[in-house]
Amino acid sequence: MATLLQPKKNGSINPLKSSAPLGAALAYLGVDGAVPLFHGAQGCTSFALTLAVRHFREDMPMQTTAIAEVETILGGADNLEEALVNLQARMNPKFIGIASTALIETRGEDITGDLLSIMQRRHELARTAIVYASTPDYVGALEDGWAKAVTAIIEGLVVPGERRQKSLRQINILPGVHQTAADIDQLRDMAAAFGLDAVVLPDLSGSLDGHVNAEFTPITSGGTKLEDIADMGEGLATIAIGQHMTPAAEALEGLTGVPSTVLANLTGLAATDELVALLSRISGVAVPESLKRRRSQLVDAMLDCHFYLGGKRIAIAADPDLTYQLAVFFKSLGAEIVTAVTTTHHSALLERVPAKEVVVGDLMDFEERAAAAQADLLVTHSHGRQAAERLGLPHLRVGFPIFDRLGVQHRSMIGYAGSRDFLYEVGNIFLSLIKEKKPEDFTSAEVPPFKVQEKRDVGQTLAIG
């Protein structure tokens, strides 16, 4: 459907993408008792930390191996060892997730080898689960780092082999980087409605939902428990969300034999219907009344909102999966996606985005194209605020980072209920822009040409393999 454009440029103006190591760190933060460790100079951690703190409005236990000049020349293995030992002594985490950075990867370090020899020499580290994902800053973006980290956790911590010893009611859910705490809560509740216990990896709804503990803790509190990760082979099935989670789902299926399904989209009616049907098939339980009611509410919301979205020209800039999800949803209400800008070309989904073209670019590309296409609404993260200001357009904040709005972790846009609330949010933006008409509004008597709206893109399941 869409043509993928990668304009040749000499750099980027107003970057749209956040880095892969940051995505990896966010995934690590979804594990209970975790500390993410960046292998690189201390600025890599500091920037990522500051950005994540602004988004989540939470303290972030992120650490660095603090590579300085000498280590840049002689190698960073000693720093990695020292960092692991210090972290264990200072914070006693249950889990340390290591993410490499551009600096250390440019040196060409054999981090896997370093880590093996450290673990052989330092027996005290055996108390802590340690995994490593290779995430140089110059490859991919947030999604890629997140997916690599989840894959590393699965490969490192899941006990291989399929087992059916526990409840026979477990399902595994692998959310994408674009899911909020509220999204995960909703997924868990939906699974529970079918009598299923969901093991969610990574689970930011436990660790980064914003809660106040009775005690101080320097590591994450809440998140996926290590023993639950080990037991993922107990699952009846695995549901992964977003194209970028395909490698993680494959890794889990390969290790345990638990059949997996990757859903490209959970926003909107058709997408949620598919999830509900899948849950029903997995559990053998009929769809409960509560969900039927929610579906009906979403249908009604679509009836109420389509007036305000029909024919609207929308510009989206986000990571590939989120771009696809939003584009399909807006399209299903009669809006047109006039601009779609994304961060990396890695995703096979991009061709299926219901727009003429998808551009791999930055927020300046987004701004210029949205202006040329006469967009009515900009949909991107908080960094798009400058573009919105310059173009005088409304700005709907989605994705990461959102640092100028409160409560972003408690806003859901998936499932029947989340789609319903999100739809009202979008509808209200357009509704609030409707002004009293004045004579000068009717200077041109031109009637805009009528276009038949295309059939929208259904069929959200992605075949694996």
Add this chain to the structure above:
Amino acid sequence: MGEVLRSKTAELFNEPGCAKNQAKSEKERKKGCSKPLVPGAAAGGCAFDGAKIALEPIVDVVHLTHGPSACEGNSWDNRHAATSGPSTYRLGLTTDLSELDIVMGNGEKRLYRAIKDAIARYDPPAVFVYQTCVPAMIGDDIEAVCRHAAEKTGTPCIPVLSAGFSGKKNFGNKLAGEALFKHVIGTIEPEYTTPTDVNILGEYNIVGEIWQIKPLLEKLGIRLLANITGDARYRDIAGAHRARVNMMMCSAALINLARQMEERWGIPYFEGSFYGIADTSAALRMLARMLVERGAPEDLLERTEALITAEEARAWARIEPYREILKGKRVILYTGGVKSWSIVSALQEIGMKIVATSVRKSTEGDKERIKEIMDDPHMVGSVPAREMYARLANDEADILLSGGKTQYVGLKARRPWLDINQERNYAYAGYDGTVALVAELAKSLSNPVWEEIRRPAPWEISADIVPLDCGPQSRSGVGEA
């Protein structure tokens, strides 16, 4: 780059203007000033971060980061340095090096083209180019690229050698000062000069603080030739060498620049602060005195005193209503540098008690000042988050004043917290700023929310559920149970 950076580093570590450095033996000094970083126990930014903070407030130039997307991509658009005009500085430009660029060594070519593109697109008075770790490692010579680009385009291109691995944030500030001294200051003559031209160094116009300071100077007829770098234009900074006096706002950051400007152009400098009433007055007095010493009209001294008297009276009158709320309230001040003492005096003046003030990034001079103004100076170094949390949770203080990174330690202990570092949303400089700070403190401390959130939950009050008697008699509320 290695040689250049090494000699630059050695120079900076030998800073004669730095009291701390002069107190060391020759051998100690060779080791440089940065404490070695501890892997797994380090926090804070890198040299690139520090350089960018110090230069980004120059509002009309293009700031271009040479490196992979993360350095700029994760950090741009995150400060509130305000502008009175151009907003070019708010753009985030980066060469966004890909794996292929690094492997094939395309960095320099890409940088050159990116500079040309930026100049064609925005026509800025200058381009600042920031070096980051990866290009420094693969040997991209940004100085040569900048020289070449400047020759070709006629626009000055300023290389900032700020590879992240070369040091901490503080060191990056100094690298920024070096870049200004070497490539910018003294390259343009100001249109005219006056006997009362001054520069301020290390003021970044966070949420518009320079506009709380500038009117005071204007009332005295003092011209702010260049504010380095808050709300600055490139031309102002390039002509900053004609000032009569330099005032240094942040002791640690740009000392090297102040000293070198004194050596080359004979501009005397002093260290002052515009935080707190007493310090604002002291800074104005010092400015006036030094200007008069260098030939400004004598009456400046009298006019300064008159202004101080009037402004102080006005400020205290406005603070008076808050005194009742703030009297005796206990504060932990967790910042560093100048603020470790300048804010102390302001808070003590209102009758607040300083339980502890942090001297993490403070110089010996800063510590001396604290001892001068506090009867019982509780100076602390780095306080681990756990300990800070414990102190607040155990009711050792009523409010925490710190930077954003410590924010949640305070809030999670259910204690009021106020931001006094660069992420803050309120301007606290000068007399007006001090009044604003006091108002914020009072607003925070008197908020009923603290009492509300510390109230125990129903299940914490009593574990046994008393069955509801649904008879005709009245029910008792939770509070009376």
